[in-house]
Amino acid sequence: MxxxxxxxxxxxxxxxxxxxxxxxxxxxxxxxxxxxxxxxxxxxxxxxxxxxxxxxxxxxxxxxxxxxxxxxxxxxxxxxxxxxxxxxxxxxxxxxxxxxxxxxxxxxxxxxxxxxxxxxxxxxxxxxxxxxxxxxxxxxxxxxxxxxxxxxxxxxxxxxxxxxxxxxxxxxxxxxxxxxxxxxxxxxxxxxxxxxxFAEELPTIEYRKLRKDLFCLACGSAVRHDGIKSVYCPVCQKRERTTKTIVHNIEEFRLLFPGEKVTTPRMAEWCGMENKDRVYRVLCNSYRAVGKGHGRHYV
Structure with a gap:
């Protein structure tokens, strides 16, 4: 090691x-x-x-x-x-x-x-x-x-x-x-x-031009919801827990936009999910809430 x-x-x-x-x-x-x-x-x-x-x-x-x-x-x-x-x-x-x-x-x-x-x-x-x-x-x-x-x-x-x-x-x-x-x-x-x-050669990143979806942890392809608790990748045919996949995609948002706040509506949009309650539960269980009401975000 x-x-x-x-x-x-x-x-x-x-x-x-x-x-x-x-x-x-x-x-x-x-x-x-x-x-x-x-x-x-x-x-x-x-x-x-x-x-x-x-x-x-x-x-x-x-x-x-x-x-x-x-x-x-x-x-x-x-x-x-x-x-x-x-x-x-x-x-x-x-x-x-x-x-x-x-x-x-x-x-x-x-x-x-x-x-x-x-x-x-x-x-x-x-x-x-x-x-x-x-x-x-x-x-x-x-x-x-x-x-x-x-x-x-x-x-x-x-x-x-x-x-x-x-x-x-x-x-x-x-x-x-x-x-x-x-x-x-x-x-x-x-x-x-x-x-x-070391200076990083970052490309231009525009949120509005990026595809909003959940992506496979293994191959990076868009996944399909396979019931409540898992997602399925049609490309590499792997299944993964939905919660783990959502967290991974949230972490990529934080990587690409370190100055932006992580909120429930924003993450639901980022992950291409209509079910905001599911995203909210993931945020509550995996991150720390800061603020109240409409100003609440997660770190």
Whole structure:
């Protein structure tokens, strides 16, 4: 179990909520796919780091700022004798290695992820120095997608290809036990973590243009009411409790419109439900009421 668990990025949740309720522009749709793919790559890395020896502290998704420089760490494994810094990539298809860029068969190019890795490693090293902590850092770009091929790959490079990942983590060894210095580092980094250091590229959100309905927790399709206590998804054919589905959709409203008040009429409209009493009961049982009468809302 990780010392700091990974959670789905807030921005990805926002785009997923919007994709159910409106047609995204091609650019926004592509951005959503990239974020979703990136998160999938990180989860693929977690499969291996979660299985590491208990004498390691695994910190996922650190967003840090030091000396006015912001940097993000996908995974940092704090060991008694070293640090393992991992940058997860979920690239798919054939890429040709270049010192500065990767090239796809289509001719498209992208920055070699090792450049970002070295930048992150340098900033982490500066932070460690200022914290008066001396520990060697092993750093790798970890390509988690089994459908990724890198032509011209360099030997002894700072990356792990899909076929190398299982063997690397199976042979990963540490010596000793976590001591006070390693524990202090882990706790300090968690305290420093702040997602607000990174500007979010939010799309334009207009309430009136969004579809009002209940959406499946599993696949995001609109659901049908299947009696009083459950809803049914005609796409993935899963059933879910109505209350749980309503709460999930209310939470998406709060995510998209953090400055708006959650009221019974508004949530009934948002969920596409004519039965306001049902929405009212869910709000009373799952949230705290503030105010009285027409001014009542829920937090």
């Amino acid at each position: 990780a010392y700091k668990e990974r959670t789905k990025p807030r921005l990805l949740c926002i785009y997923e909520a919007l994709a159910k309720r409106m047609k995204l522009s091609p650019d926004d749709h592509y951005y959503l796919l990239n974020m979703d793919g990136g998160f999938g790559g990180e989860l693929g890395l977690d499969v291996h780091t979660d299985a590491l020896d208990s004498s390691c502290l695994v910190l996922n998704d650190l967003q840090l700022r030091h000396n006015r420089c912001s940097f993000q760490i996908d995974t940092l494994v704090i060991c008694p004798d070293k640090l393992l810094l991992c940058e997860a990539k979920n690239y798919k298809g054939v890429h040709t290695w270049g010192q500065l860029t990767f090239r796809k068969p289509s001719g498209a190019t992208l920055e070699n992820p090792s450049i970002q890795l070295r930048r992150t490693q340098a900033r982490l090293t500066v932070l460690l120095t200022d914290l008066k902590i001396e520990m060697p850092i092993e750093a790798y770009v970890v390509y988690t997608n089994p459908e990724f091929t890198l032509l011209g790959a360099q030997e002894n490079a700072d990356y792990l290809l899909p076929s190398q990942i299982p063997d690397y983590f199976q042979k990963f060894q540490v010596s000793g036990e976590i001591g006070p210095e390693q524990q202090r580092l882990a706790d300090t980094l968690i305290r420093m973590h702040n997602p607000r250091y």
